[in-house]
Amino acid sequence: MIRAIIDLALRNRLLILLLVLLVTLGGVMAYQRMPKDIYPDLNAPLVNIITTCPGMASEDVERLITFPLESLMNGSPGVIRVRSESTTGESVVTVEFDWGIDIYQARQIVSGKLDIVAEQLPDSASDPVLGPVSSRMGEVFEFAVVGQGADPMELRSVADWTIRYRLLGVEGVSFVVNLGGFVRQYQVLLKPEMLHHYGISIADVKDAIEQSNRNFSGGVIRKQNQEFLIKGLGRIESLAHIENTVITARDGVPVFVKDVAQVREGAMFSTGNAGFNGQEAVSVVVQKQYGGDTLKTIENVKQFLKQIAKDIPEPIHTVPYYDQSGLITSSLRHVELSMLEAGGLVLLVILIFLVNLRASLIASLTIPFSILFALVLMYAGNVALTVMALGGLAIGIGKMAGGSVIMVENIFKFLESDTSGASPLELTARGAKEVGSYLFSANLIIVLVFLPLLTLEGIAGRMFRPTVYALVAALIGSLVMNITLQPVLMSFCFRRRSGKRRRHWFVEFATWVYVGILKLSFRLRWLVLAAAVALMVIGADRYQQLGNEFVPALDENAMIVSTAMLPETSLHESVRVGKKVEEILLSFPEVVSVCRTTGMAEESEHVHPVNHSHNMVELVPREQRQRGYEELTEAMRLELERIPGLVHMFEQPISNKLAEMLTGTEGQIAIKVFGPDLQVLDQKTREIGAVMSRLEGIADLHVEQTTGIPQILIQLDRAALGRHGIKVQEVADLIETALNGVAVTDVLETDRLTPVFLRLPEKYRQDVETIRGLLVDTPAGHRIPLTQLATIDRSEGPQTIFRESLMRRKTIVCNVVGRDVGRFVKDAEAEIARKVELPTGYLVDFGGEFESQQRTMQQLMWTMLVVALGVLVVLFASLGSLRQSLLLLLNVPMTAAGGILALYWTEQTLNVSSVIGFIALFGIALQNGVVLVGKINDLRRGGMPLHEAVIEGSTYRFRPILMTELVLILGVLPLALGTTTGSEIHRPLAVVYIGGFVAAIFFEQIVLPILYELFARIKKDRFAPA
Incomplete structure (x- = not known):
């Protein structure tokens, strides 16, 4: 077969040249159109189920929301692991599917089961919703919304309604998460004394506002040859509308909302804060669509930000601080440049051995043509142009050149030494046929060697399958060029026999x-x-x-510095310490900018308590840095260790996102401790942390602290409730509305929605005594203090409860410096086994990157x-x-x-x-x-x-x-x-x-x-x- 192909090529030489030209154009077009990225698409088939229940304690969230969802999802087709996070007011259940399952099929499986469990959840809980079709690996572009002296509420309004609302429509964007600033809301702050004076309950106020905010239709009336649509306008449009909403009437006199409450514009209760280079900011994280083109998406976002700049009021503006496109471009350029340099070196070697410039150029020309051929096959196979795929092409350069040298040298040998009188075309055919079959067998061996790599599963398969595909495509291209183009070019360039053999x-x-x-x-x-x-x-x-x-x-020219304070730390204190961390990081000459995010965003699928902060640090280009990554992070550690009570961790952004996506933890190593009792788990994690702290190479050790969160515990007295004829639900509704607050309705404005929030003023929510004095209406028309119906005391409870495979879990995370991860883990396993005794029902597992x-x-x-x-x-x-x-x-x-x-x-x-x-x-x-x-x-x-x-x-x-x-x-x-x-x-x-x-x-x-x-x-x- 190979001999027949060579004969066919030499009989149709011009056709071969035209076909090669066609392949060249196809390869160039494929290169321009192929998606480009650092890694192949590493988005694991994960489905996040998010359920909110404002104000509910983490233990109740775990028991009433998380556990039913976990139990239902565990054992579903294709599910390999279920993990969850239960924190105050929110449950996030992550369902991990086998890598071979399509993400949309996985979401369909999960969605189909949610209806079954929805009826089991508390009435105060929201309906479970699925997170976006993306993951942290899709977070490819981040920017800050800042403005010198700008009001934080205005920053957030611009970020939410001028930027995010429109950014979601940009091609390639899947989801946008804003964190920081203050979310604007209309607040109805009730006056308990006036409620008592008018005999109005909190529920009455809530119902009145809800029922006074609607448009309506009267249908259509016909008059002669016309139809008139009857449209009723009754929606709330301003603060005055809320104030003048009628609740009831007393002695023929209407009682308005303004009579029993203060109505004002205020800020929503915040669970997060952001800063950029020391000033107030809103952090905006852009996630690309599942399987989308990273470079194209980022370019679209940048164009959008340029276009929208004119719509943003001064002095507010946007500043990018994390942009993967630069990393992708520089990484791809490195591999491409390496391939060019390799081609030059290969040409030099061929020239030395063949001692003929024309033959050497023909042998070398096969390399670019083979690569272009491979690009066509990669484009047809939907293989993105990543560093891994280009690596496959780079690996193949030597092999491509080796085959070319063998073919050209053999033809050249025939042309130099033949004495039979055959024509140069015939000699070219003989020389090509002699080694053509060998080249086919040689390439077949390489293909067979690499084929098993296509069976790799999980992230390894996703990461290295493009490498194998690109290499095999390049070898196929090389073989095609060796048995077609090279004989043709040799026949054109050597029309005469040399007559003598060169020394x-x-x-x-x-x-x-x-x-x-x-x-x-x-x-x-x-x-x-x-x-x-x-x-x-x-x-x-x-x-x-x-x-x-x-x-x-x-080295991404960026790093994530994660910090954590004690679990009981408030958002205000975390922000104060976070600003100090910003100052320290900005003091390093290698740092360009720092964007800090503390706590979690309102619409985020990731649970980050208010005592946690993440600093995205933008560094100067690697070539301009005086210190390497490890040396720089070591210097930063020494500075951060001066802040009492602060623990920290340094990671590269992609490594951080990959680890969190795959295992739900940060860091190179995550030691997971499983067991039923939180107190025992807390004790054992501390013991393991103490053992780990003495190991050589340990860095950024963080023992997860989720217990000891101050709580005010209201224990209802059922006997007292019975004596007064009060239901548990009535007290629960009162406390949830009065203390936690409730979103009653939304005000639809020109281009945005503003929630209307109902609760008691801050002075009634300050401490245990004010809560004890909260008045509860009885069926008899009396009002009695809450303290007569419940015992109210201070207590402690967990901040966040982590679960994995239906078991509670606590984690110790760390990085390794100056040692390899494998040996460190072996030492850690031995020391933990020797020094930490685990009770029955408890176990230790190593996770993270390891x-x-x-x-x-x-x-x-x-x-x-x-x-x-x-x-x-x-x-x-x-x-x-x-x-x-x-x-x-x-x-x-x-x-x-x-x-x-x-x-x-x-x-x-x-x-x-x-x-x-x-x-x-x-x-x-x-x-x-x-x-x-x-x-x-x-x-x-x-x-x-x-x-x-x-x-x-x-x-x-x-x-x-x-x-x-x-x-x-x-x-x-x-x-x-x-x-x-x-x-x-x-x-x-x-x-x-x-x-x-x-x-x-x-x-x-x-x-x-x-x-x-x-x-x-x-x-x-x-x-x-x-």
């Missing part, structure tokens, strides 16, 4: 040196084999010392085993000898040792990137061994003695093997040496490649010939001459 001085000298080393190695064979064994032993030893992590940390790392690395190890078995099958099919197949498999530990030592010497870790490098390394490195052994077998079949066949075969294959290895090394060298943003992801892979192929040169050129001869002498094989 390749460098190659001849290198070959002469190699033959001398090879012969010396045969004389010192046992020393050489001992050196090979020593290399593998050292590699195995260094493997034990390698660090472990999930993916290399990506959880994802363990799951992924386990999958990759199984994948490597499958790859090894697959390679063995391919080798046996190629050589027909199990002994020689096993001999070639010795290349695996040798190249692995080289990769491990390279990781060790360059202080890289064993992570997903480096393991992918090992898998690719094994498949590619074995090809040259197959070619070498195959040549020796051919010589022996021709009657050549064993030793001479080994020397002759090794010498004959020296140039193509060396050239291929050098091309492969140089193809990834720019990735290994890169220092710009994004280089961290591919550096471990490139380092493995370089170290592995250097070891492969030693094995294939020196060790393999010696082992071949030893194996052949031990037992006669079928390749020996008869």
Whole structure:
């Protein structure tokens, strides 16, 4: 088949050139249209169920709302885990589905069950709603709404109604979350003495306002040839309308709302605050649509902000502080530049070996055309252009170049040395056909090696499937170009035979040196084999010392500094300390801006108590910084540790979002303690925290504190209620409305909705004594203080209750500095097992980034085993000898040792990137061994003695093997040496490649010939001459 394709291409040379031109245009168009991002779409199929019940204590939220929802969702089709957060007035249940389930199918499954549980929830609870079709990984752009001296309420109104309301309509935007400022509302502050004077209850006021805010219709009347629509206007439109709403009449005199309450414009009770560079602000977080194009979405948002600037009143304006587009652009540019640099180095190597500029250019041209071909296939397969996908193309550069060199060199050899008198076109065809089948088999081996990676599940599959797809597409493109374009170009550029063979001085000298080393190695064979064994032993030893992590940390030119105070800390105090943290962070010259958010947004699906703050720190570009990320964070830690009672954690934004999405926790390591009793959980987490604090490398240790929140407990006396004929519901309604307040209705204004809020003034809500004096109406018309119906005392309770897999959970989170995560976790597990005794029914589990790392690395190890078995099958099919197949498999530990030592010497870790490098390394490195052994077998079949066949075969294959290895090394060298943003992801892979192929040169050129001869002498094989 390959021979037929080559003949067809040479018969239709102009058509081939036109098709290549078409592919080129298609590749350019695909590049322009493909979505671009840092990582592939890592949005896990998560569905958040949000239920609010204002003022309800966290224990009641857990028992009455969260638990019924959890129980219903657990065990649903495709559900792998259910976790939840219950805090004052809100329940968030997160249902995690298997990665293979479509997000919309997952939402349909959850939505279908909500109707079942809705009737079981308290009347005061809202209907459960599903969170947006996005996750924290979709938070791609953030900006602050600020204005020097601007009123916080005006800031929030602009952010809500001028910006957010319209921003939701921008293409690519899924959800927008505002936090900070004050939400405007109309407040009806009741006067208890006037209510008593008129004999009016709080419920009467509430009903009167609700019933006085509606438009209505009288239908249609017809008169002659016209119809008139009857429209009634009765909606509240101003404060005066509320004040003049009639509640009832006493002795024929109407009683208005203004007679029993103060009506004013005020601020909604706030659960969050934001600041930007020390001034009051509203933080706006933009989430892209599920599977959307990040760059396009961000560009659309930026254009929107430019257009809307004229509608924002002075001095209010917007300031972006987190923009993923810059990170994406710089990361992609790094990989693209590395690919160009690799192409230049490859061209130089080819030119040195071929000593012909035209042939070298033809061999090099295949690389860009193959990449363009791959882009077309990627676009057709809906593969986004991410750093991971470009990494696949970069990995393939060496292999693409290697195939091109083999094809061009073989054709060139035929053109130089043929004496048969055949035409150059015929010689081109002969040369192409001789190696065409080999190139097909070689690429097939690589494809087979990478195919098991497509079976990876979870986040590993999402992350590395594009790498495999891009590499396979590039190899297919390379093969197509090798057997079509290259023969055509060679036939055009070499229309005449050269008549003489050129002297390749460098190659001849290198070959002469190699033959001398090879012969010396045969004389010192046992020393050489001992050196090979020593290399593998050292590699195995260094493997034990390698660090472990999930993916290399990506310097995003930004960081998230999370801080927390004691659980009982008020929002006001948290904001005061938060501003101090802002000042400290801004004092560092590497910091451009700091946006602080304290507490949680009203419409957020993430529970953050008021004692928690998150500081998004924008840094100057990496190239302009005096200090690296770790050095800078260490300096910041020292400053923040001076603030008493403050705990802190430093993370990169994407790492933070990824960890929180996958496991519901922050930090590299999350130690989860499960059990039924909150007090025991609190005690055990403190004990574990004390053990962790003494471990080497610990940083940003945060022991979750959710208990000890001050409460005022109202315990109703049922006997007293019975004596007065009062129902529990009546007291509950009174307390909820009077103390917590209730949104009665909304005022529909020109472009916004303003809620009308009903409650008692602040002076009636200040302490226990004022609450005890709250008057309750009796059926007999009397009013008695609440203290006669209930016991009212101070108490303590949990702030937030976390659950996972139907069990209560508390967490200790931390980062690791100066050590690898894997070894740290091993030490932590041993110390906790030795020093902390857990009661029956309690258990400890490690999560966070480490959880994802363990799951992924386990999958990759199984994948490597499958790859090894697959390679063995391919080798046996190629050589027909199990002994020689096993001999070639010795290349695996040798190249692995080289990769491990390279990781060790360059202080890289064993992570997903480096393991992918090992898998690719094994498949590619074995090809040259197959070619070498195959040549020796051919010589022996021709009657050549064993030793001479080994020397002759090794010498004959020296140039193509060396050239291929050098091309492969140089193809990834720019990735290994890169220092710009994004280089961290591919550096471990490139380092493995370089170290592995250097070891492969030693094995294939020196060790393999010696082992071949030893194996052949031990037992006669079928390749020996008869």
